Amino acid sequence: MNRTVPLVLAVALFMEQMDSTVIATSLPAIAADIGTSPVTLKLALTTYLVALAIFIPVSGWMADRFGPKRVFRAAIAVFVVGSVACAFSNSLGAFVLSRFLQGMGGAMMTPVGRLVLVRATPRKELVSAMAWLSVPALIGPIAGPPLGGFITTYFSWHWIFLINVPIGLVGILVSGRVLPEFPMQPTGRLDVAGFVLSGLAASGLVFGLSVISLPALPPIVGLLTVLVGVAATVLYIRHARRTSTPVLALGLFRNRTFRAAIVGGSLFRVGVGAVPFLLPLMFQTVFGLTPFESGLLTFASAFGAIAMKFTATTALRLGGFRHVLVIAALLGAFSMGVNAYFTPSTPHGVIIAVLIVAGLLRSLFFTSANALTFADVSDREASQASSIAAASQQISIAMGVAIGGGVLEATSFFTGTALGLDAFVNAFLIVSCISALAAVPFFLLPPETGANVSGHGRRRSGTGDGQAQAAE
Secondary structure, eight states, X not given: OOTHHHHHHHHHHHHHHHHHHHHHHHHHHHHHHHTSOHHHHHHHHHHHHHHHHHHHHHHHHHHHHHOHHHXXXXXXXXXXXXXXXXXXXXXXXXXXHHHHHHHHHHHHHHHHHHHHHHHHSOGGGHHHHHHHHHHHHHHHHHHHHHXXXXXXXXXXXXXXXXXXXXXXXXXXXXXXXXXXXXXXXXXXXXXXXXXXXHHHHHHHHHHHHHHHHSTTSOHHHHHHHHHHHHHHHHHHHHHXXXXXXXXXXXXXXXXXXXXXXXHHHHXXXXXXXXXXXXHHHHHXXXXXXXXXXXXXXXXXXXXXXXXXXXXXXXXXXXXXXXHHHHHHHHHHHHHXXXXXXXXXXXXXXXHHXXXXXXXXXXXXXXXXXXXXXXXXXXXXXXXXXXXXXXXXXXXXXXXXXXXXXXXXXXXXXXXXXXXXXXXXXXXXXXXXXXHHTTHHHHHTSOTTTTHHHHOTTTTXXXXXXXXXXXXX
16 A cells, blocks of 8 residues: 555644643633633634534545545645634634635644545555544544643743744645546535535534533523524435535435544544533543643553554454444443543553553554445445535534533532532443443344455455455
């Protein structure tokens, strides 16, 4: 496999993933500098997620219409411009608008980057390529908090954004030379009504869930926004059934493999979204650690994510998608539940060991699930599959944070006590149970599912090689 393509894509996605979390540590410094409060400035975090939710659905149409390579490079440019605008913002309004611009670029980078990888990689090598691409998605959110704290403490919060400029420029130049050219796919006119409805649906759910979990606005605002998102979702489903070329082709869910990958991945991602929110909060508010000490502990799971990159291909070849994903989902959910048993007296070495194993299991799960998403999808349908996968990712992560935060609030309310260790125990156990449900849709798949991608069973029969040749 030509590793240059996934590495170039991975660097760009790492920049986007890390930037989306690095700001959380620096909120107080940014708020003081632009004359607002950290709680109010959390709107900037939500604004970024809203921009992702609005523009991810249209990313597939854009890639087909103008070519994925061109759209990917343009997305990096938009993200860099938004980063510069954030660095020079001197008011809340300017910062929020700059984050929205950044989100527009990020909305195109992730799904279009994944699309480039799928079209540039033979199906039998897709797992290995996805392993390289999955690492930044797992490391970025973990590396963000300690890096943000370091830059803000020893330099200035402005460099959080300005550091994206050289990375982005190199990414644009290198991707222009390395990424292959793809012919533009025939597309009809943009489904404007579908774009509006899908944008309202996804942004309503993401914004509402974010407001519920981050009290920058009254919770009733979040609840009403979620209801708007649900209503728009229902309207979009009705619209998509009557439209020949909807912006998101829900007909892909008739594909059993694709449906299992999206549903199972979304359930598991609820826990993955909640844990990076819950762990630092527990370490700082209950254990009394500093933000930097907390960040160094949570960064341990990145080592597990990197280690799994070298073993995912072998695991899938030996066990197949069904067995690997069922085991990874159950063990990964169990590793989330183990966090409930951490106490202030737990040795840091034990915490680090648990987090490394958890990172390894999450990496195995997402490398496998991401590859399975495209296992039975044609190249023509890949752009739609990538958009749907990216949209479901944002919604499920927001849902995880909302559920985790909601359990903390509910525990404090019903016990009448301040936020304590019991609240975190409840939150970790609940989100781990939800993540364990991810094993169900994969367990219902046939054992030979995705053999053309995993290579499982090829030595026992010739079907795998024939399928691989057909897919290529």
